[in-house]
Amino acid sequence: MSTHSQQYNQELFHFLDAAPTAFHAIEELRGLLSDQGFIELRESEPWNLSKAQGYFVIRENCSLISFILGSEEDATQGFRILGSHSDSPGLQLKPKPAVEVEPYLQLGVEIYGGPLLNPWFDRDLSLAGRVSCADTKGGLTDYLVNFQRPLLTIPSLAIHLDREANDGRAIDKQKALPPLFAQRLGEQLPDFANILKAQVLKQYPGAAIEEVLSFDLFCHDPQQASYLGYNDDFIVSGRLDNLLSCHVAATAMAESNLRHNCLFICTNHEENGSTSTTGAQGSFAEDVLSRILPDIEARQIALRNSFFISIDNAHASHPNFKETAEPSHLTVLNGGPVIKVNANQRYATNSRSAAVFKLLARKAGVEVQEFVMPTGKPCGSTIGPMTAAKLGVETIDVGAPTFAMHSVREVTGATDPYKLLQIIQTFVDSSRIERS
Ligand code: CO
Numbered sequence: 001m002s003t004h005s006q007q008y009n010q011e012l013f014h015f016l017d018a019a020p021t022a023f024h025a026i027e028e029l030r031g032l033l034s035d036q037g038f039i040e041l042r043e044s045e046p047w048n049l050s051k052a053q054g055y056f057v058i059r060e061n062c063s064l065i066s067f068i069l070g071s072e073e074d075a076t077q078g079f080r081i082l083g084s085h086s087d088s089p090g091l092q093l094k095p096k097p098a099v100e101v102e103p104y105l106q107l108g109v110e111i112y113g114g115p116l117l118n119p120w121f122d123r124d125l126s127l128a129g130r131v132s133c134a135d136t137k138g139g140l141t142d143y144l145v146n147f148q149r150p151l152l153t154i155p156s157l158a159i160h161l162d163r164e165a166n167d168g169r170a171i172d173k174q175k176a177l178p179p180l181f182a183q184r185l186g187e188q189l190p191d192f193a194n195i196l197k198a199q200v201l202k203q204y205p206g207a208a209i210e211e212v213l214s215f216d217l218f219c220h221d222p223q224q225a226s227y228l229g230y231n232d233d234f235i236v237s238g239r240l241d242n243l244l245s246c247h248v249a250a251t252a253m254a255e256s257n258l259r260h261n262c263l264f265i266c267t268n269h270e271e272n273g274s275t276s277t278t279g280a281q282g283s284f285a286e287d288v289l290s291r292i293l294p295d296i297e298a299r300q301i302a303l304r305n306s307f308f309i310s311i312d313n314a315h316a317s318h319p320n321f322k323e324t325a326e327p328s329h330l331t332v333l334n335g336g337p338v339i340k341v342n343a344n345q346r347y348a349t350n351s352r353s354a355a356v357f358k359l360l361a362r363k364a365g366v367e368v369q370e371f372v373m374p375t376g377k378p379c380g381s382t383i384g385p386m387t388a389a390k391l392g393v394e395t396i397d398v399g400a401p402t403f404a405m406h407s408v409r410e411v412t413g414a415t416d417p418y419k420l421l422q423i424i425q426t427f428v429d430s431s432r433i434e435r436s
Pocket of ligand 1: 085201241242312313382
C-alpha cells in the first residue's frame with residue numbers, strides 16, 4: 001500500500017470513528033471544509049458569493065451542500081457535481097424508549113433503513129444522535145451527543161434454547177431487538193430523560209438546559225475503524241456505506257485548486273427512500289442551485305453543462321457466495337472503484353457517463369471495475385437515478401467495492417478509498433467537463 005493510501009486512510013478512520021450518525025458526519029464535514037477556508041452560508045440569510053471561494057450550507061444538521069465558484073469559469077459553464085449520503089442503516093430509538101422487563105431496563109428501537117440484523121446481536125453498542133432541549137430562556141437548542149462507551153447489547157438466545165439458530169434463524173423484530181441497557185439496583189430504574197440530560201451537560205458543560213424534549217438517537221458500534229488481514233489488506237468499520245464516499249468527496253472539494261466550478265451534495269435519508277427536506281428527493285439541491293444561479297435559463301444551461309458522479313458503495317463479489325455475482329463481472333476488494341450498471345436505471349450510469357468516468361480513471365492512473373447483477377435478479381439503488389431525474393444532469397453511479405454492505409461492520413479494500421479519491425480529485429480539478 002502506498003504512503004499516500006496509508007495517510008489518507010488515517011484521515012478516513014478518524015472520520016468514520018467520529019461520525020456514528022448522519023448528524024455527526026455533517027458536523028465533521030463542517031470542520032473539514034471550514035479548516036480549508038470554506039465559508040458556511042445559511043439558507044435563512046442572503047448570500048453574497050464570489051469566485052475562487054468554497055462555500056457550504058447545512059440543512060437541519062444532517063445534509064450538506066458544498067460548492068466552489070471557480071476562478072477560471074462562469075457558473076453557466078457547468079459544475080463538476082459529486083453526491084453521497086450521510087446516513088447508514090441501523091437501529092433508532094423510539095420516542096419513549098424505556099421498556100421495563102423486571103429487573104431490566106431495555107430500549108425500544110425502530111429499524112432505520114435496511115440493516116443486516118444478525119450482526120447487531122452480541123455487539124457492544126453505544127448511543128449517539130441529536131437531542132433537542134428546552135433551554136432556561138424559553139428557547140430550543142439542539143445538541144449532538146455520543147456516549148461512545150459500550151452501553152447496550154442485544155443478547156442472542158443461547159444455542160441450547162434455540163437449537164434451530166444455526167439453520168434458519170428468523171428474527172421477531174419487535175420481540176428480539178430491544179437492547180439491554182440497565183438493571184434495577186435500588187428502588188427504581190434510571191430515568192432515560194435524566195440520563196440524556198446528564199450526557200448533554202457532560203459534553204456541553206454549562207449548557208442552560210431545562211428539559212430534554214425530543215431526540216433522534218441511534219445505536220452504533222463504537223469499535224473503531226481498523227485494518228484487517230495479514231498484510232493489512234482490508235479496512236473494517238461501521239458505516240463505510242456511505243461515509244467513505246462522503247469523506248472522499250469532501251476531501252476532494254477541500255483540496256481543490258478553486259479554479260473550476262464544483263458542487264458536492266451530501267443528503268440524508270438515502271437508506272429509507274430519500275423523501276424528506278434533507279433527502280435527495282427533497283428540494284435542497286434545487287434550492288441551492290437557484291441561489292447560485294437565480295436566472296432559470298442560466299441554471300438550465302449550467303446543468304446541461306454539468307456532470308454528476310454519484311458515489312455510494314458497490315458490492316464486491318463474495319468468495320463464499322460467488323453464485324450471487326455475475327460471473328463475467330466479478331468485482332474484487334482492492335480492485336479500484338466500481339462503475340454500477342443497471343439496464344432498468346436503478347443506477348443512472350449510461351455508456352456515455354461510464355466512458356467519462358473511465359477517461360478520468362485513466363488520467364488518474366487508477367483501474368476501475370464494472371458491476372452488474374446476474375440476469376433477472378433485482379438490484380439495489382442509490383441517489384444517482386433520483387438526482388439525475390430531478391436535476392436532469394448526466395450521471396454515473398460508482399462506489400468502493402464492499403463486503404457485508406449494511407452490516408454493523410463492513411469491509412472494503414485498504415487501497416480502495418485512495419484510488420477513489422484520486423479519480424474524484426482528477427474530476428474536481430479537470431479543466432473541462434466531458435459530457436454529451
Ligand atoms: Co449507500
